[in-house]
Amino acid sequence: MDAQDYFELTQLYARYASALDAADWDAWPEFFLDACIYKLQPRENHERGFPLATLSFESKGMLKDRVYGIRETLFHDPYYQRHVVGAPLVHQVDADGRIHAEANYAVFRTRLSRESTVFNVGRSIDEVVRTPQGLKFASRLVVYDSEMIPNSLIYPI
Template sequence: MDATIRFAVQDLYTDYVRCVDDTRYEEWPDFFTDECMYRVVSRENFDAGMQMSALALESKAMLKDRVYGMNETIYHAPYLQRHVVGIPKILGAENGAIRAQANYVVLRTKLDAFSEVFNTGRYIDTIVTENGRMKFKERICVFDGELVPNSIVYPI
């Protein structure tokens, strides 16, 4: 794989977590194509090929609706997130799509508590170029544990 493409994929991952960690949620859907899939799923369900997900959004419109919900309708104790993401491994490319994977750790900090490990796992992504910009066609966040915290409010 060409080094330029590898760096572009790394930039996509870096820009994504910077956007989410900086709480610029209104920009989050712009990392995806109009027809996309964003799933947060347990490793057990993913490995078994089950579609049951903690969160499944099937288009950019659904991502935008989620942002509205996070900002306007979901009641929760506020917290901040900080992602630590490994260097993405490009698994292959075909028909103009890149398949990539990277490990992640999400730390959560509530305003009145110490930081804690919130979620660990791996991203499994399909990336395409749209209007000269790399975007996620599919982002599957496979979390390691079988249990998920009470709620996943913000993007993983």
């Protein structure tokens, strides 16, 4: 992978985090291919090879449905979130250009009139492909370290 491709990959991760932090829910599905996978899974299940995931979506349409749910059907105390994402580690680039990478992350949550707290910590294990619109996630497996999630998980990680 050359420096320009790596820069584009880091920008994909940065733009993704920025969109989530800005609550730009319409932008979230656009980081993915139409036929994509997005899963949020506890580390224990991932390491043991168990398929159970907290969230599991298998298409951009399912991601858009989640956005609808966030806006129209889920009721919760409002909060802000802030992602801190490490530099992506590239494990492999396939002959067709598919990038296999991962990055550590921490998500902080701030409720109105309260202090910020650590909400979720883990890593994302990703497959990224080049499209005419730039790099997109074909698959994103978010593996969080703690088995416990405070309250409920409303927003994507």
